Amino acid sequence: METLVSPSLLAADFLNLQRDIEMINSSDADWLHLDVMDGVFVPNISFGFPVLEAVSKACTKPLDVHLMIVKPERYIKQTAKTGAMMMNVHYEACTHLHRTVEEIHNEGMKAGVTLNPSTPVNMLEDIIKDVDMVLLMSVNPGFGGQKFIQNTIDKVARLRELIARTGSKALIEVDGGVQDETAPLLVNAGVNILVSGSYVFKADNPHEKIKWLKGLKTR
Ligand SMILES: O=C(CO)[C@@H](O)[C@H](O)COP(=O)(O)O
Numbered sequence: 001m002e003t004l005v006s007p008s009l010l011a012a013d014f015l016n017l018q019r020d021i022e023m024i025n026s027s028d029a030d031w032l033h034l035d036v037m038d039g040v041f042v043p044n045i046s047f048g049f050p051v052l053e054a055v056s057k058a059c060t061k062p063l064d065v066h067l068m069i070v071k072p073e074r075y076i077k078q079t080a081k082t083g084a085m086m087m088n089v090h091y092e093a094c095t096h097l098h099r100t101v102e103e104i105h106n107e108g109m110k111a112g113v114t115l116n117p118s119t120p121v122n123m124l125e126d127i128i129k130d131v132d133m134v135l136l137m138s139v140n141p142g143f144g145g146q147k148f149i150q151n152t153i154d155k156v157a158r159l160r161e162l163i164a165r166t167g168s169k170a171l172i173e174v175d176g177g178v179q180d181e182t183a184p185l186l187v188n189a190g191v192n193i194l195v196s197g198s199y200v201f202k203a204d205n206p207h208e209k210i211k212w213l214k215g216l217k218t219r
């Protein structure tokens with residue numbers, strides 16, 4: 001499978017959001033990654049549903065929404081209303097994850113489960129066949145531009161094994177510190193989708209960076 005790229009809007013220029021979304025529209029990016037933070041689950045606040053709705057009107061790529069909020073099940077319908085393709089909820093933020101995944105599907109979205117760096121992949125043993133994607137955080141969530149946690153490479157390999165053993169069809173996405181040194185290692189370990197914020201949006205030529213990430217193939 002080709003590598004998909006989901007640039008993270010958190011690193012965009014918020015004073016020129018429309019310009020940056022148009023850049024994504026005209027790029028080879030597959031999805032647009034949107035980081036919603038509540039200041040409780042993570043020590044930062046980003047943007048919420050009014051911004052998601054506005055972005056959805058301007059963006060022609062499927063929306064990959066990453067909710068870093070407590071009890072994300074409260075916002076399933078509201079997320080669906082933005083037209084989101086994928087709703088990612090944190091394993092650590094959901095008490096009834098199976099029910100949440102079912103409700104996300106009932107609202108017509110794909111369901112992603114996100115793991116913090118310290119949460120082991122084996123916690124997904126009994127949900128892996130029900131989810132469309134696992135999003136592995138390769139930094140502690142809350143901020144863009146952080147240093148990649150190297151253990152993520154081994155974690156991807158362990159998740160690949162779990163997926164193969166259970167016959168799950170889940171895709172693997174990785175988020176945090178994805179750039180030219182880390183991306184090839186991730187793709188080689190079996191990652192399907194690369195989220196990348198600063199590396200793409202702070203570049204002189206974001207289109208080139210997106211193209212390069214997309215061109216990565218398993219060795
Ligand atoms: O979810 C998050 C951070 O919590 C990410 O989506 C970041 O926005 C990725 O930014 P970079 O590490 O690529 O700059």
Ligand SMILES: [Co+2]
Nearest residue numbers: 008035066175
């Ligand atoms: Co994210």
